[in-house]
Amino acid sequence: MLGAALFTALLAQVAIAVPGSPVPITGQTLAVVLTAAALGPGRGVAGQLAYLLLGAVGLPFYAKAASGWAPLVGPTGGFLVGFLPAAFLVGLAARHAYDRRPWTAVPLFVVGQLVILALGVAWLRVAASLDFATAFQKGFLPFVPGGLIKAAIAGLVMPLLWRLARARAT
Numbered sequence: 001m002l003g004a005a006l007f008t009a010l011l012a013q014v015a016i017a018v019p020g021s022p023v024p025i026t027g028q029t030l031a032v033v034l035t036a037a038a039l040g041p042g043r044g045v046a047g048q049l050a051y052l053l054l055g056a057v058g059l060p061f062y063a064k065a066a067s068g069w070a071p072l073v074g075p076t077g078g079f080l081v082g083f084l085p086a087a088f089l090v091g092l093a094a095r096h097a098y099d100r101r102p103w104t105a106v107p108l109f110v111v112g113q114l115v116i117l118a119l120g121v122a123w124l125r126v127a128a129s130l131d132f133a134t135a136f137q138k139g140f141l142p143f144v145p146g147g148l149i150k151a152a153i154a155g156l157v158m159p160l161l162w163r164l165a166r167a168r169a170t
Contacts, residue, residue, distance in 0.1 A: 004035035004047025005054055008083070009061035021138040022075040022128065023120065026063045030150040032083045033090050033112040037099040037158050041091035048083040078123020079139075082116035089115060099158045106155030113147035 011027030018025055036044030052072065055061035062071045062080070072080055090099075090112040098104045117140050125135035 001039065001043050001047040001050055004031070004039060004044065005051035005061070007031045007035055008048065008051045009055070009059070012061060012063045013065065015063040018138075018142045021142060023079060023124065023139055023143075024063050025143060025146045027150070028063070028083070029086075029113055029116050029147065030154060032086055032116070033109045033151070033154045034158060036087035036090035036112070037094040037105075037108075037154070038161070039091060040095050041088045044087035044091035045084050048087045052080055052083070073127070075124050075127045075139075076120075077127060079116055079120035081123065082119035085119070086112040086115040094158075100162055102155050102159055105158050106151055109151035109154040109158075110148065113143075113151050117143055117147065 008028050008031040011031040014027035015024040016026075032048060035047050038044075039047055051061060055067050056069055056072055058067050060067050063076070071077065090108060093099070093108050093111075098108045120143075121132075121135050121139040124130060124139040125132055128135070128138075130138070
């Protein structure tokens with residue numbers, strides 16, 4: 001679970017500013033879906049909760065080495081909190097082997113990305129006092145291409161990792 005937190009923190013440092021949005025595009029959501037698929041629902045959520053708490057207490061874990069409570073309560077907070085239900089849902093589906101084949105893994109990881117974006121948009125709307133259309137434009141649309149790419153990467157990598165693990169076990 002600590003590995004999940006550290007992996008998420010590492011990929012958080014892959015950050016691209018989005019013009020007009022307070023939220024950057026990061027690699028965090030790739031880490032969320034990969035670690036949740038590997039760990040399952042309970043440990044996947046625990047790994048992401050550890051990530052959030054370690055960043056909140058001052059470790060430079062969030063995007064661009066940010067830390068503290070401000071990222072959790074500000075405009076990015078919904079995206080960060082969205083890691084928890086996304087990890088649970090992806091981990092639960094992975095427990096039923098939806099992460100073992102690319103044709104089921106990619107849609108699963110797209111759902112994980114969408115959960116994070118949905119909570120992010122809702123939170124951004126409140127935290128930044130935006131109407132829904134503006135929050136959607138700033139907190140959803142710019143992140144769809146990257147989310148789809150990250151879901152595709154995870155959907156190709158995870159089945160390969162499971163095959164490698166199975167081969168090593170024999």
